[in-house]
Amino acid sequence: MKGNVLVVDDDRDSAEVLCDLLISRQNDAVAVDRGDTALQRLDEGDFDVVITDVRMEGMSGIEVCQKVRASHPDVPVMVITGQADVETAVAALRAGAWDFVTKPLNADHVMAAVARAVDHRRTRSEVRRLRQALAATRPIKEIIGDSPSIRAVTELVGRIADGDATVLITGESGTGKELVAQAVHSLGPRKDEPFVAVNCGAVPANLLESELFGHVKGAFTDARRDRPGLFIQAGRGTVFLDEIGEMPLDMQVKLLRVLQQRSLRPVGGDEEMPFYARVVCATNRDLESEVDEGRFRQDLFYRVNVVTIEVPPLRSRGSDILLLAHHFLKRISERTGKAVTSISPDASRKLLDYDWPGNVRELENGIERAVALARMSEIQVDDLPAKIREHHSTRLVIEGDDPSELVTMSEMERRYVRRVLDACGGNKTQAAKVLGIDRRSLYRRLEERSRD
Ligand SMILES: Nc1ncnc2c1ncn2[C@@H]1O[C@H](COP(=O)(O)OP(=O)(O)OP(=O)(O)O)[C@@H](O)[C@H]1O
Ligand SMILES: [Mg+2]
Numbered sequence: 001m002k003g004n005v006l007v008v009d010d011d012r013d014s015a016e017v018l019c020d021l022l023i024s025r026q027n028d029a030v031a032v033d034r035g036d037t038a039l040q041r042l043d044e045g046d047f048d049v050v051i052t053d054v055r056m057e058g059m060s061g062i063e064v065c066q067k068v069r070a071s072h073p074d075v076p077v078m079v080i081t082g083q084a085d086v087e088t089a090v091a092a093l094r095a096g097a098w099d100f101v102t103k104p105l106n107a108d109h110v111m112a113a114v115a116r117a118v119d120h121r122r123t124r125s126e127v128r129r130l131r132q133a134l135a136a137t138r139p140i141k142e143i144i145g146d147s148p149s150i151r152a153v154t155e156l157v158g159r160i161a162d163g164d165a166t167v168l169i170t171g172e173s174g175t176g177k178e179l180v181a182q183a184v185h186s187l188g189p190r191k192d193e194p195f196v197a198v199n200c201g202a203v204p205a206n207l208l209e210s211e212l213f214g215h216v217k218g219a220f221t222d223a224r225r226d227r228p229g230l231f232i233q234a235g236r237g238t239v240f241l242d243e244i245g246e247m248p249l250d251m252q253v254k255l256l257r258v259l260q261q262r263s264l265r266p267v268g269g270d271e272e273m274p275f276y277a278r279v280v281c282a283t284n285r286d287l288e289s290e291v292d293e294g295r296f297r298q299d300l301f302y303r304v305n306v307v308t309i310e311v312p313p314l315r316s317r318g319s320d321i322l323l324l325a326h327h328f329l330k331r332i333s334e335r336t337g338k339a340v341t342s343i344s345p346d347a348s349r350k351l352l353d354y355d356w357p358g359n360v361r362e363l364e365n366g367i368e369r370a371v372a373l374a375r376m377s378e379i380q381v382d383d384l385p386a387k388i389r390e391h392h393s394t395r396l397v398i399e400g401d402d403p404s405e406l407v408t409m410s411e412m413e414r415r416y417v418r419r420v421l422d423a424c425g426g427n428k429t430q431a432a433k434v435l436g437i438d439r440r441s442l443y444r445r446l447e448e449r450s451r452d
Helices: 012-024 035-044 061-071 086-094 107-137 148-160 177-186 205-213 249-261 287-292 298-304 320-336 345-353 359-373 409-423 428-435 439-451
Strands: 004-008 028-032 049-053 077-082 099-103 167-170 195-199 238-242 278-283 307-310
Touching: 004 012, 004 035, 012 028, 012 107, 028 035, 035 049, 035 061, 049 061, 049 107, 061 077, 061 086, 077 086, 077 107, 086 099, 099 107, 148 177, 148 307, 167 177, 177 195, 177 238, 177 278, 205 249, 249 298, 287 298, 320 345, 320 359, 345 359, 409 428, 409 439, 428 439
Parallel strands: 004 028, 004 049, 049 077, 077 099, 167 278, 167 307, 195 238, 238 278
Antiparallel strands: none
């Protein structure tokens, strides 16, 4: 199989010999005499294989391996070593070399190795192409919502998607932080590269470092081979560090260093390697108070908090609740084949009044359950989970100007009475005083409230 080969060697004569050999066997070949030039050429042209000498002025062949592996993980690198130089060969393989050839070069051996490498590279590219084609048929998950607070989020995502700045996404559980992280990835130039997510709270503390930064063979008992970490696997895509607030303090120190230097060292390794992925973090904790309480490093907080996206809780998004409910309704009934197409006005009212501690995820689950229970094509109050059905709203401020959201005077009064009573710790005398009514009127209002 003929390929396009990049030869890296500071000895012009041997580079020329190798190029002539490759070209005589129907390959294309280009020679450069420095590692950094090679990396530039890789960025510009479509090479199938890199063949590099080891000892060179500036960047060594081993470094070339590491850098190519990080920046162009599809392109195999072959290293030219001296015949008896086993150590270099091993170092090269550790650094991610695909193969090595020994000097003096044997034309047939070299050509067979090149053919294997070209084949390997074409297969990988094909897999990648198919994966991308598949991704393209899967539409980017849309962020549903029309409220000012969610529009502010999507507008901000649009503005920062093109850049490289580290992003911190905050918000209560279930508000859509991961969805926002995916939007940052898929609206920018990294969209065809991997989006790699890791939940920092779910990976055992002792494995997190190797998960993120990889390890070399022998770094610990189970490390039977080199394994690149997620930062490298993400290539030029995005690493999503979910629940970063759960990261142990010693890991925070290491992450800070990696983010500052834009390079990392696999566990047990002694070579630094650069990484090219964008880092997006999310947390449902209040990181500033975590900093105050010494659970999160302040320097790391500043480092990840370059751009912050605050995803608002669902209860402050007004009639987005109904937009989302209908969105999920459509999706779920399509998936289950059950023709439930609408939500009754009373059930809609209940959805709007509820305070959604579990946010969008709770709404999605609620609708899923309601579809399963629905006896008609319309969801009724009875189909909703008890928590939602029986909830008495205490919302005093209603955002948005959708008439279906607005409530009567007596409903507002009822909510206010309840809020004041709560604030007074249930003390009715005190509550009556705050409300400026006598105790008897307060009792009467409370009875009215309990009648429905
Ligand atoms: N605005 C939205 N439009 C459409 N779907 C949404 C929206 N927000 C959230 N979702 C959906 O709700 C579910 C929960 O969202 P997601 O997992 O992104 O939340 P999260 O903030 O990461 O939650 P957690 O803190 O629990 O990890 C997902 O299925 C997501 O697709
Ligand atoms: Mg999440």
